[in-house]
Amino acid sequence: MWKYCDNLHNIDEKLKDFDITPRDIVTGVSDAMTALKMPHPLHLHCNNLGVQDSYKTVLATIDALEGRQIHLTHLQFNSYGSGGKRKFSSEAPRLADMVNSNPNITIDVGQVLFGRTVTITADGPFEYHLHKMTGSKWYNGDVECEDGCGVVPYDYKRKSFVNCVQWAAGLELFLLVDDPWRVYLTTDHPNGGPFISYPYIIRMLMDKDFRKEQISKISAEAGTEIPLKVLEREYSLEEIAIITRAGTAKRLGLTNKGHIGIGADADVTIYRKSDNYEEMFATPAYVIKDGEIVVRDGKVVKQVFGRTFYVKPETGVADIQGDLEDFFRDYYTINIANYPVGLEYLPNAQLVECGE
16 A cells, blocks of 8 residues: 555555555465465565554454464554653553463564664555654665665654653563563663673573663653553563573474574573673674684674575476466566575575474
8 A cells, every 4th residue: 555655544444446455465375375375474574654542453363363373573563552741651561461362372572672773664654654763865666566675864862751651661672571481671772772792681580670770861751651661570580581482483483593402593592691681792702603603702703604494385386387477477577587586695594394
């Protein structure tokens, strides 16, 4: 709808000129992934991101999925309501309850961090809204028939009521989702902030006194309204390992990642114990990648290259090759031969097996 200078506001509105709704798309893609026996569930960026009452779209989407496996990405950005004097509130507790009561759901948070960043997303309406709200420059690029990409610089401010609610909503999701195997640490890099700030986030999760100190520095008005102010939970080191490593590997179907058992890759990080968890996680004693030491005493000592993971379901491209060629010929400005990325371009490609 963005290509029509319009937008959809609920999951049952039909796309212009197409007899299809967001509900149809989400359930259809989820069913297709099940049929293809993919090793992971649908990774879903919900509609109406970043606006008041966006949480209602999440609840409606979960209801539409009827128990299908789903991963909801950067859920913090869809955790907003319209309560309070400012008509902007955190509905993270409501969404956390939803996650706790639906074992088919996993989420990553998309934690906001104070300071300057650049938002980069294919969510065109969100970037346009951000541009109009802030007056910042907006870059938008449309790519063939597939998608678009928007870029808008942004500054999350400690004294901004809205930014403080966003910051708090992410932490509330972390602290209110009971099962660490179903909530993962992300900042939606770079949209919420840089991933190099993970140690700071980890400290807030593990140290409630430090978290309260950070709350004291935000907008006083927001500080009195956010549910975060009464939360006492502290993460354990084991829970941090789950939300940063083990949980994500398991959900992605990467059986050789996220553990140190038989058959696991020799990817190990060793920390020197400290009461300052931010410093501890920011300066590991050793980082070992594929059995090679790449970081020693917080300094990079060797460069190694990672892997590109891919899947190859039994129902492959060959079954629809003719239809794809016709579609490209009718609607694209490039030939289909220019579109795929072959394995010859991926020096360390690794196949992830689909299910039985």
